[in-house]
Amino acid sequence: MRKYIGELGLIITAFIWGSGFVVTSISLDYYSAYQNMAVRFLIGGVILGLVFYKKMKHVQKGTVIKGAILGSILYLAFALQTVGLQFTTPSKNAFLTAVNVVIVPLIGWAIYKKRMDKFEVAGAVLAMLGIGFLSLKFSAELNIGDILSFLCAIVFAFHIIYTAKFVKTENPIHLTVVQLLAAAVMGFIILLFRGEAAVPIVDGAVFSLVYLGIFGTAAAFLLQTVAQKFISETKAAIILSTESFWGMVLSIAVLGEVITLKMAVGAALILLAILISETKPRFLKAMPLREKV
Template sequence: MSKYIGEIGLFLTAIIWGSGFVVTSISLDYYSAYQNMAIRFLIGGMVLGLVFFKKIRSITKETIMKGTVLGFILYLAFALQTVGLQYTTPSKNAFLTAVNVVVVPLIGWAIYKKRMDTFEVTGAILALAGIAFLSLQGAGGINAGDVLSFLCAIAFAFHIIYTSLFVKKEDPIHLTVIQMMAASMLGFIVLLFRGEATVPITDSAIFSLVYLGVFATAAAFLLQTVAQQFISETKAAIILSTESFWGMVLSAAILGEIITLKMAIGAAFILLAIFISETKPAFIKTASVREKV
């Protein structure tokens, strides 16, 4: 039962992040990318802090350290993605960021000697292929933006891995609150150095800020952290990769974007990836039982 709780939580996270594509585009009409990051993390941290005020009073120093590590990695990943987008195309940025879906099992194997599940790795590769169909619009040489986008994928992969590692011993709510506040503090420090510390508040931008802070940050990252107690990092990365699929669906529904055959093929690959990562282990288990009988 806990497995399904984890999967549902991550699917909800992916849906929320998919909707974030639309809302972020609205927010960027009023704020710079760096202001956007700092504000959304601040709102997210404040909301969680207020909701779980009594609970977070028992936070330990170890939890603060681990949450700060997650917050630093999270902000780094967002910053690399943002800067990378300035030097490469949005489609390549989206695709290279999503490479984390195959980086996660590789890091787990290389650093932590964790055995790679064949079918989860196959699912990860298929998910990446699906994202390529959804995102890539053309070829072109490798540039600085591509490198930064790939580094962003590695950062997101480490975020998923360390979330799974830390949540085994720490309270997920404590971890989420601390990482939001740590990312926000780092965000405002960056704004000071960039001379963007003055953040104008306009009525037109309030909705996008509130949505990004409350739902795409506080709710989504809390769901992710809680869900990763019950599911492997690789499977978590595969499910979270459906963010691009939900982004496509919601863009079509809200913005009227036309779904092309190429996009439909990409969506099919992602759904196949989830099917394989979910059902193949069950098939193997069944086969093993039959052999023993």
């Protein structure tokens, strides 16, 4: 039962992130990317801190350290993605960032000697291909933005892995609040160095920051942290990769975007990835997979 609760939590997280594409684009019309990151993390951390004020009184020193590590990793990932976007196309940025779905099981196997589940690995590969069909305009060109976006994928993979590792022994609420506040502190330090610390209050645009702070940050990362207590890192990465799928669905439903064959293939591959990792079909059980170094 807990496994299904974890999966539902991650599906909701992916849906929230998918719905945030339009809101983020509105916000970036008025605020710099660095202001956007710092404020959304601050709003998210403060909101959760107030909601769980009594629980936060009992936060342990070890949780603060681990939360600060997660917050640092999280901010670095967002920063790499943001800077990378300035030098490459949004479609390539989205695809390369989502490659973390394949990197997660590889890191677990190579560094932590963690057994690889063949069904989850197959699902991860299919999910990456699906994201490619959904977002990537195929091009052989490689630039610094592509490299930064790929580094972002690696950092996001470590965030998923360490979240799963830390949440086994720490309170997920404490861990989420501390990591968001740590990311906010890093964000405002960067703003000071960039001379962007004065964040203007713009009518209409403030709503987008509040939405991103409450839903795209506080709710989404709390759900992710709690959910990862119950399911594996690789399956978490696969489910979170449906962010691009939900973005497509909402673009069609809300913005009237016309679905193409490439989009349909991508969506089908992502759904197949989840189905394989969840149901473990018999035809894959006969396939060998090396599980140890």
